[in-house]
Amino acid sequence: MPRYVPLLLVVVSIAFLSVGCATNKALNAELKRMARNPEPVPEYRIAPPDQLNIEVRGYPEFSRTETVRPDGKVTLPSVGDVRVQGLTVPEATNLIAEGLKTELAKPQVTVVVAAANSKAVYVLGEVRRPGLHAFFGDMTLVDAIAQSEGLSYYADSAKVTLTRESLDNPLVYKINLRQLINKGAAEQNMILKDGDIIYVPPTPLAKIGYAMDQLFFPFRSILSGIVTYGGVRSAFNQP
Numbered sequence: 001m002p003r004y005v006p007l008l009l010v011v012v013s014i015a016f017l018s019v020g021c022a023t024n025k026a027l028n029a030e031l032k033r034m035a036r037n038p039e040p041v042p043e044y045r046i047a048p049p050d051q052l053n054i055e056v057r058g059y060p061e062f063s064r065t066e067t068v069r070p071d072g073k074v075t076l077p078s079v080g081d082v083r084v085q086g087l088t089v090p091e092a093t094n095l096i097a098e099g100l101k102t103e104l105a106k107p108q109v110t111v112v113v114a115a116a117n118s119k120a121v122y123v124l125g126e127v128r129r130p131g132l133h134a135f136f137g138d139m140t141l142v143d144a145i146a147q148s149e150g151l152s153y154y155a156d157s158a159k160v161t162l163t164r165e166s167l168d169n170p171l172v173y174k175i176n177l178r179q180l181i182n183k184g185a186a187e188q189n190m191i192l193k194d195g196d197i198i199y200v201p202p203t204p205l206a207k208i209g210y211a212m213d214q215l216f217f218p219f220r221s222i223l224s225g226i227v228t229y230g231g232v233r234s235a236f237n238q239p
Helices: 004-034 091-098 139-149 175-181 206-215 216-228 231-236
Strands: 051-054 064-067 073-076 080-083 109-115 120-125 131-134 160-164 173-175 197-200
Touching: 004 120, 004 139, 004 175, 051 091, 051 131, 064 073, 064 197, 073 091, 080 091, 091 109
Parallel strands: 120 197
Antiparallel strands: 051 064, 051 109, 073 080, 120 131, 160 173, 160 197
């Protein structure tokens, strides 16, 4: 192999990372600006495996965080099993307070849905934090991607897909985030539904990028420093 080939591979790798980083960094900044903190669904109904924060004022021994079990119940000290599935938060609060009256005169109970795990959207592929994210009312595609901490270096922002379950067959929508952000194509910022799956694919050059990651794994911190502090020229000019 000619001696200049490894150096060429390093240059290509750095250039690729630099371009991907700069492009998606700008998109991520705009996604963060556009995203909102979604409002909870009105009259939200608790279901497994939602996580509840239950606080009894002045009585930390009764306060706890509980995950709703598959049978729809949570277990509380001195109260036992309480079925909360299908209840709104105020209904669950009143039910727990009633149960505590056998131990406390006037229990002041606060129930908060800490994690709405029973209703979720999935953001997969080239995002910084892929996986399941709690679904709330009026949640948009931009909100979901922002909750996933934005796009990775290798994300193809022009070919995002949104898959939605239906009774007959899944519906697949193609989303161009670049047009949405740069050209104001607001119609592509779709309102999401519970169970939607968002997939951000890698760019055609992503496989090269991943191969470079493996090839230069021992030097990744060095390459990162090169990208951060001024690019190829400043790195190779060091004494």
